[in-house]
Amino acid sequence: MRRLFKSKDYWIPLMMLATLFFVFMPLLALSVIGMLANTAMAQQLAGIVDSIPVDVSRSLPVDDPAAQAAYLIAVYMLAPIAIIVPLTISVAVASNAIVGERERGTGEFLAHSPLTMKEIYFGKLLASLVPGYLITIVGFSLYSLVVNLTVGPKVGGWFFPTSGWILLIILVIPPVIAIAIALVLRMSARMRSAAAAQQASSLVSLPIIIVSYALTVRVISAPGPSAFLIGAIAWAIALFLAMRGAGKMKRERLLGVATET
């Protein structure tokens, strides 16, 4: 992890990605909505508010359609950023985790070290999870600030994060990232090059993003027992995949000489 954070080539693009998704895009979207307050577009937004589920519409704090639209966008529409950013970052790190050690030759040192394969595997898993989750926490804080500063005055004060978002960030995001990492690490161990591992990992991360988007919306819109259930199931799957991945890891993979498929 120390190596990752010392590599500007690595963390500058990731910081840019996080800033784009957590700050600039929300700022732009919410500012535009604010400027449309008294236009015909605002009336169309009111139509959107009418079409949303009752549970969600009941949670809207004010009657002003433009403020409601801004609230909707801030709380519900931009929710996927909470999952896209950490997944992109963690998957990028994980895809290079094993094959990268092999390509650099540092895998040889690890293979001859007294570390168990479980320790190496979980070390890689944590080193992939922490940067993504850390950036999510920082980005989420900035996002909260942007949302409260742009939408807060229209809805009667600072309102973000909602309970759904807090559950999402604490309970759901970590296991969802861990699931993606567990799958990508297995690919990273099997691929012959880092480039191939990155390509393959995008195939894994895409369906996970789609599924987790649905989960995200569900957790935010109904932050009750079902959110806890989703979180618990996600943790269970993540633990199962991680334990299985650790068990399947072979020391030979670090040397790049494993012959079994």
Next chain:
Amino acid sequence: MDSAIRFGTVSKTFGSVRAVESLTFAAPAGAVTVLLGPNGAGKTTTVRLTTGALVADRGDIEVLGLHPKVNGDEVRRRVGIVPPKPAFYDQLTGWDNLRFAARIFESDEGAALDAAERFSIQDALLQEVGGYSTGMRTRLALARAVIHDPEVLLLDEPTAGLDPESSRSVLELIRELAGRGRTIVLCTHLLHEAEGIADQLVLMNNGHAQAAGAPQALAGRYLAEPIVLLDAENREAFGALDLEEGVVSVSWNGSVQVTLDDLNRLPDLVIRLVNGGARLTRVEPVGATLEQLYFEMQRAHRGEMP
């Protein structure tokens, strides 16, 4: 002498490639064993099997009385290794890399600093390893390998890519470690590197050991006719030398060059010459070079007669 490492008919295959085939040898404890062979002979695979980084398909391996397949973590805790082309986390400093290794091997930072000082790399520890020369990387690799004071040190082509001066100093460091009673296994295809350092030679080719033993014993086995240089104040005492028992031939080249059928005959020959009145000034067995021995062994295993 007890064996620190013992391979018994060990085989390892990668797909259709037989990297090691029925390999049998023993590395005595506290001695330098040199695995000598051309590229592709199976030396690196042997090292990897020793630590349990690779698992043998067949055969039995014992390291310090442990089986790497079963007690791999314990074996790796007691073994140090310098791989060919040692790799590091190049964006980190030498010190970061050593500290990381110290943590993995449960050593303290003092041990890391001692290791760096022993291999004279302490002045470069705060530089990023990416900027190190090949010699500096090798020194750092040696320091990293001994950070936990291993009982066995495996050195796989440790002088590859080094200039002669650095190469020589690395070999001196290996001698020093051997002098401290460590078991050392040195893999090399460079004959001059093994010369004078090997207590035990294992000649490898195509994944198996063609011959193993002390260099002198191997010389006795493969170089059938040892040569001894003799000289005396009264050279006329050598007049009937070619009639002495065990003498194959005698030639004069500054001093007297005697070819014996067995080097063990030399003490008796000297006694007879002295008793016959020879005032000897020189009795020098001409040691066969490792190069002679290597090619003689290779020739013998190809079935060619010398």
